[in-house]
Each structure stands twice: as C-alpha cells, then as structure tokens.
Amino acid sequence: MSTRQMAIGLFVLGYGHNVGSWRANGAEAGDLLALDYYRRIAALAERGKLDMIFFAEILYSYEQNGGHCGQLAFPTLDPVTLISALSSVTRNIGLTGTYSTTFTDPFQTAAKLATADRLSGGRIGWNIVTTGADASAHNFSRRNLPEREERYAIALDYVRHVEELWAQWPKSAQGKPVRVQAGMSPHGRTFAAAVAEVLFTVSRTVDEGKAFRDEIRGLVAAQGRDPDHVKVMPGIAPILGSTEAEARAKEEAFAELLHPRIQMALLSDQFGMDFSGYPLDEPLPLQDILNSPRVLSGHRDPSRLVEQVQGRMPTLREYLRQSARVRAHQSFVGTPEQLADRLQEWFEAGACDGFNIMPPVIPGEVEVLVDELVPALRRRGLFREDYPGSTLRETLGLERFA
Amino acid sequence: MATLSPAASLGLDELAAFARAAEAAGFDLLALDCEPGFEALPAAAALIGRTTRIGLCAAAHTGVGEPFTLGRGLSALDHLSGGRAAWRILPEAPEGLPAYAHRTMTAAGQQAERALEFVRAARGLWNGWAPDALLHDKAEARFSDPSRVRRVDHDGPIFHVRGPLNTPRSPQGRPVLVCDGTAPDALIAQFADLVVSKAASAVALAADVARIRALAGPRAVRVLASPEVADPKTCDGVHATLSAGDADRLAEISGRWGGAPNGAGPLRTRFSLLEETW
Numbered sequence: 001m002s003t004r005q006m007a008i009g010l011f012v013l014g015y016g017h018n019v020g021s022w023r024a025n026g027a028e029a030g031d032l033l034a035l036d037y038y039r040r041i042a043a044l045a046e047r048g049k050l051d052m053i054f055f056a057e058i059l060y061s062y063e064q065n066g067g068h069c070g071q072l073a074f075p076t077l078d079p080v081t082l083i084s085a086l087s088s089v090t091r092n093i094g095l096t097g098t099y100s101t102t103f104t105d106p107f108q109t110a111a112k113l114a115t116a117d118r119l120s121g122g123r124i125g126w127n128i129v130t131t132g133a134d135a136s137a138h139n140f141s142r143r144n145l146p147e148r149e150e151r152y153a154i155a156l157d158y159v160r161h162v163e164e165l166w167a168q169w170p171k172s173a174q175g176k177p178v179r180v181q182a183g184m185s186p187h188g189r190t191f192a193a194a195v196a197e198v199l200f201t202v203s204r205t206v207d208e209g210k211a212f213r214d215e216i217r218g219l220v221a222a223q224g225r226d227p228d229h230v231k232v233m234p235g236i237a238p239i240l241g242s243t244e245a246e247a248r249a250k251e252e253a254f255a256e257l258l259h260p261r262i263q264m265a266l267l268s269d270q271f272g273m274d275f276s277g278y279p280l281d282e283p284l285p286l287q288d289i290l291n292s293p294r295v296l297s298g299h300r301d302p303s304r305l306v307e308q309v310q311g312r313m314p315t316l317r318e319y320l321r322q323s324a325r326v327r328a329h330q331s332f333v334g335t336p337e338q339l340a341d342r343l344q345e346w347f348e349a350g351a352c353d354g355f356n357i358m359p360p361v362i363p364g365e366v367e368v369l370v371d372e373l374v375p376a377l378r379r380r381g382l383f384r385e386d387y388p389g390s391t392l393r394e395t396l397g398l399e400r401f402a
Numbered sequence: 403m404a405t406l407s408p409a410a411s412l413g414l415d416e417l418a419a420f421a422r423a424a425e426a427a428g429f430d431l432l433a434l435d436c437e438p439g440f441e442a443l444p445a446a447a448a449l450i451g452r453t454t455r456i457g458l459c460a461a462a463h464t465g466v467g468e469p470f471t472l473g474r475g476l477s478a479l480d481h482l483s484g485g486r487a488a489w490r491i492l493p494e495a496p497e498g499l500p501a502y503a504h505r506t507m508t509a510a511g512q513q514a515e516r517a518l519e520f521v522r523a524a525r526g527l528w529n530g531w532a533p534d535a536l537l538h539d540k541a542e543a544r545f546s547d548p549s550r551v552r553r554v555d556h557d558g559p560i561f562h563v564r565g566p567l568n569t570p571r572s573p574q575g576r577p578v579l580v581c582d583g584t585a586p587d588a589l590i591a592q593f594a595d596l597v598v599s600k601a602a603s604a605v606a607l608a609a610d611v612a613r614i615r616a617l618a619g620p621r622a623v624r625v626l627a628s629p630e631v632a633d634p635k636t637c638d639g640v641h642a643t644l645s646a647g648d649a650d651r652l653a654e655i656s657g658r659w660g661g662a663p664n665g666a667g668p669l670r671t672r673f674s675l676l677e678e679t680w
Binding site: 058 | 410411413414417418436438439440441443444445447448449450451452463466467468470471474475477478479481482483484496499500502503504505536537538540542543544545546547548549551552553560561562563564565566567568569570572
C-alpha cells in the first residue's frame with residue numbers, strides 16, 4: 001500500500017467543460033449566477049474530501065460578426081468574489097481562483113487574496129495567469145497584449161511584490177495563499193520553477209506526463225526549492241458509466257449537446273473568421289481557413305487541421321463533429337474502476353502528483369466522481385479518508401508558513 | 403447603514419455576528435472599509451452566506467486598478483447575494499500605496515477625474531446586458547440574444563474598456579453607489595445614490611443636505627448622517643461607524659431612528675432608486 005496520496009482537484013467551469021453543457025437536462029438559466037449552484041457543487045466535492053475546487057476566469061466576451069456571440073455560454077463570475085462567498089458556506093475544501101498578473105494591480109490582488117485566505121481559515125489558492133487572450137487587452141485599457149516573454153517578466157515582478165506585501169500583513173491559518181500556475185511554455189516552466197506550488201498541466205500520455213514532471217522537479221530543485229513541495233496535476237476530462245457501454249452512450253449524448261451552431265461559433269472564434277455563411281454539407285473551406293486572420297497573424301497553427309483532412313476533405317458538418325471530440329487534455333471514457341486504474345498507473349509511474357478533473361457536465365458528473373471514483377481510489381490506498389487538517393497547505397502537503 | 407471598523411483583524415465568525423446583529427436591528431446596509439491587507443469586497447462576499455436580507459456595502463478605490471476588474475467583482479457580489487450589493491466609492495488611491503514598477507500612477511490632482519471616468523465605465527459594463535438578453539434556448543442553441551447585449555466601448559483619457567461583461571445583468575442592474583459628502587462634486591452630482599454627510603451639527607447637516615440635493619438635481623439621492631445629528635426632518639437615514647465590541651449599540655441606534663425594518667429583495671427596489679434602462 002502506497003503512503004503517497006493523490007491530490008484531486010475539481011475544475012468547475014460553467015455548466016461543465018462540454019461547451020454545449022448549458023443545453024443539458026437540468027441546466028437552468030441563471031444557475032451560474034446563484035450562490036446555491038456553487039454551494040451544492042462544493043458540498044459534493046467536500047463530501048468526497050477533494051483537495052480543492054478550481055475556478056478559471058475569462059476576461060472577454062466572445063464576438064461574432066462584430067457583435068456579441070449568442071451561442072457560447074461562458075459566464076464567469078469574478079473568481080476571488082466567488083471563492084470568498086463559498087468560503088463561508090464550506091468547511092475544509094480548498095478554493096482556488098484565477099487572477100491575471102497582466103491586467104490587475106498587485107496591491108489589490110494581494111489584499112483580496114489575503115483577506116479571502118484569512119476569512120476562509122487558510123484555504124485559498126491563487127492560479128497565477130499571464131492571460132494569453134488578446135481580446136482581454138481591450139477590457140483593461142491596453143490596445144494589445146505584451147509578448148509572452150514580457151508577460152512572464154512582469155508576472156515574476158508581480159508575484160514578488162505580492163509576496164512582500166503578504167509578509168507585512170496579518171497571516172492566515174496557512175500563512176499565505178497557495179500559488180498555482182498553469183503555463184507550459186518554456187517561459188511558463190521557468191516561471192513555475194521559481195513560483196508555483198501546484199501546476200495544472202496538459203499531458204496526454206504517461207510518458208509525456210513523466211517527462212514534464214521530471215523536468216519541473218529538476219528545475220525546482222535548481223532554484224533551491226523542495227520538489228516534494230510542488231504538486232503536478234494534469235487535467236483529465238472523464239466520462240463515466242457503470243459499464244463501458246453506458247459510458248460510450250453518455251459520450252454520444254454529450255456529443256449531441258454540441259449543436260452545430262455552437263461548434264461553428266467556436267471555430268469562428270478560433271480562426272477569427274465567420275463560418276456561419278458556409279453551407280454545412282459542402283467541403284470544408286480550407287483555403288479560406290489558411291487565409292484567416294488568426295492563421296495569418298501566427299496566433300493559430302493550422303498544421304493539425306491540415307493533417308486531419310489529409311486524404312479526404314470532410315464536409316463542414318463532418319469536421320464540426322470530429323472537432324467536438326478532440327481535446328487538449330487527456331480524456332477518458334469508461335467505468336470508475338477503469339478510471340481509477342488509469343489514475344493509479346499515472347501516479348505510480350511518477351507522471352503526476354494528482355489530477356485536476358474536468359467534468360463534461362456539472363453537477364451531474366460530480367456525483368459520480370464523489371460516489372464512485374473516490375471510493376475506488378481509497379480501496380487502492382491512494383486517497384485520503386478525511387482531511388488531515390483545516391488548511392489547503394495541509395491538504396496538499398505543501399510547505400508550511402503559519 | 404452601519405460600518406464595521408476596524409475589521410481586518412476579525413475572523414469570519416466575528417464579522418458574521420456583527421452583520422447578523424445589524425440585520426436583526428433593522429439596518430439596511432452593512433458596510434466594510436479597506437484597511438492595510440484587508441479588502442472589503444471579498445469580506446462582503448463571505449458575508450452573503452451568513453446573512454439573508456441586509457445590504458452588503460464594500461468600499462473600493464478608483465485610484466488603482468481597472469473598471470473591468472471592480473465592475474465584474476461588484477457584479478458578482480450582486481448576483482451571488484441576490485441583489486444586495488453596494489459600493490462605497492473611494493475616489494483616490496489607497497493610503498501608503500507602495501511603488502510598483504509596472505503601475506502608471508494617476509497624479510493626486512487627477513484623481514477626481516479618474517474616479518468619474520472609472521465609475522462611468524463601470525456603469526456601462528453593468529448596463530451591457532438587457533434584462534431579457536439571457537435566452538437559454540437549448541433547442542436553437544441560443545444562449546443569449548446578441549441584439550440585447552451591448553459593448554460599453556468606453557474610450558477616455560485614462561481608461562479604454564470594450565466590454566461587455568460575459569455575465570448577464572445582475573439583480574439590481576447595478577449596485578447601490580455610496581459616496582462620502584466630501585467626495586468630488588461631480589461624483590455626487592452624476593452617480594451617488596447614498597451620500598454619507600460628515601456634518602457634526604444639526605445646522606451643518608441642514609446646509610450639507612441642501613448642497614447635496616442641489617448637486618444631484620433631479621436625481622434621487624439619500625443623505626445619511628451620524629447618529630448624533632441625524633434627524634428624519636433633515637436627512638434620509640443614519641450612518642454609524644462601530645467596532646465589533648459595540649454591536650449592542652446597533653439596536654439602540656436603529657430604535658432611535660424609528661425607521662422601518664429592512665425589507666427583502668434587491669436594494670435599489672427597497673430604496674426606491676431608479677433602475678437604469680438598457
């Protein structure tokens with residue numbers, strides 16, 4: 001029996017990570033704007049003794065034809081306000097929110113996070129992002145986004161400034177908030193090695209995961225930090241059923257949530273061109289895509305698309321259906337026991353310290369995780385029976401600062 | 403309105419106990435200030451789940467940061483509380499703000515203009531989604547009606563904000579806006595819903611109320627004064643600053659004022675404040 005325990009985070013995004021999840025049965029208008037929705041999810045996660053709930057942020061609205069895009073639903077409430085609201089209606093679970101170093105003021109961010117951390121009893125995490133979305137710049141009095149290298153240089157100054165302030169102010173039960181980070185570019189890794197305590201990563205295979213984790217642990221050690229105080233948590237998007245057949249049927253049902261209009265809107269946003277004018281049953285307009293604004297500006301690399309359509313050009317409709325299934329993060333379709341096997345394989349191979357779970361539909365799929373996956377992990381001796389203490393640092397086994 | 407100060411060293415249970423006492427005593431708003439290492443907005447958010455009716459007023463500066471950040475933070479406070487959010491506008495930078503290389507400071511002499519522009523841009527963000535913009539039409543895959551969502555396209559000397567927020571209109575449309583009586587005239591004139599007069603005598607209060615009402619013109623503005631000078635004949639309400647240990651004074655202050663107990667529902671409706679039309 002292994003004594004090393006897996007960390008499990010729940011990544012909550014809207015009605016779920018399936019972009020059509022707002023169309024699922026049970027998804028009600030206004031849910032995402034009510035404290036009760038998030039309270040229910042948090043209560044479920046806490047029942048399962050998950051390490052933390054994580055909230056991303058989206059700092060712009062999707063546009064189409066120069067106006068607002070009505071197909072995509074990514075309403076995101078300000079993360080620090082949301083995790084603060086949740087802190088008084090939860091007890092033990094960690095709460096991690098995202099704040100950009102490119103667009104916010106470090107004095108205010110430091111004070112907000114310190115306040116939330118103290119009031120929650122030391123359960124707050126800060127996902128430090130440098131914001132890769134160009135469209136966000138226009139909401140923060142910038143005409144364009146600084147280049148990646150400059151963004152990370154700023155981020156380092158920003159985090160140092162925040163840490164200096166935290167050192168002067170009253171401490172929380174865990175000392176100070178946990179620093180989380182998600183960028184995997186070379187600049188991102190250097191930044192992570194200096195700063196991150198938790199890394200949310202994207203890895204599709206065990207080998208990829210292990211290579212990344214080994215590299216990060218080496219970089220962290222080279223900075224004089226203890227690699228065991230840095231937790232690598234890849235994302236995984238599971239679809240679970242009590243049998244494989246049931247899981248596959250669910251996968252089909254979830255794919256149906258991706259109405260062609262939604263897929264079209266996403267594609268339009270990805271390439272910066274409007275696909276809604278093209279007939280669905282005609283061949284994919286590859287030439288126009290290769291000449292689209294985002295490809296020409298270098299923001300979007302079309303080589304994967306070109307590879308995919310090699311041999312036989314799909315229709316736009318076929319391409320939309322194919323895209324619906326492609327994910328950056330590792331995906332999984334099967335039973336909870338099979339998922340536990342997969343997670344165990346990764347964990348014991350040293351490919352990660354835990355996982356950031358991305359359910360396709362929330363809260364429905366969260367119940368399955370808590371009621372089926374967690375017990376399966378416990379039977380393997382890989383997951384806690386109860387929270388070891390009251391702070392996020394204790395839960396994750398990170399460096400103490402109290 | 404009751405401001406709990408100091409608050410930075412209080413735990414959540416102590417904050418909540420005071421808030422509930424204010425609520426039980428019939429106060430309409432519980433206000434929190436910013437102190438070193440303490441931001442009022444997250445604390446106000448933490449109080450949502452520990453209160454049911456009382457308004458939650460967070461002080462926040464316009465002197466640093468961006469309208470989009472604070473705008474979405476207050477929108478979230480309003481959504482999550484079901485329409486109980488208020489913002490006490492601090493039209494300056496935090497006191498003792500340490501230098502930071504990547505921040506462009508606005509000069510002291512320009513802070514009033516910055517505050518005006520900031521609030522104007524935030525108002526535009528809050529008013530971006532019409533009340534009926536959210537469709538949630540699952541069959542036709544129309545989450546929102548694009549013709550009912552507007553960008554703010556604010557382009558001023560200091561701020562450039564495209565918008566809109568990616569969240570629908572909050573229950574109140576926009577939070578209740580609170581200013582001190584010492585705030586820049588233009589802020590009171592154009593934006594304040596509640597003004598906290600600093601007058602220390604009945605005579606001074608009468609003069610201050612007249613000044614504030616003149617500034618606001620046709621806009622409905624409620625003027626609050628300290629318990630020592632507030633009078634229903636002169637002003638619209640009481641504002642008391644109390645420490646956690648003085649919670650027993652809440653019922654006494656509320657009793658002397660003799661006002662109606664706090665209601666339920668969005669604050670702007672309770673206070674008969676205008677809704678902004680889309």
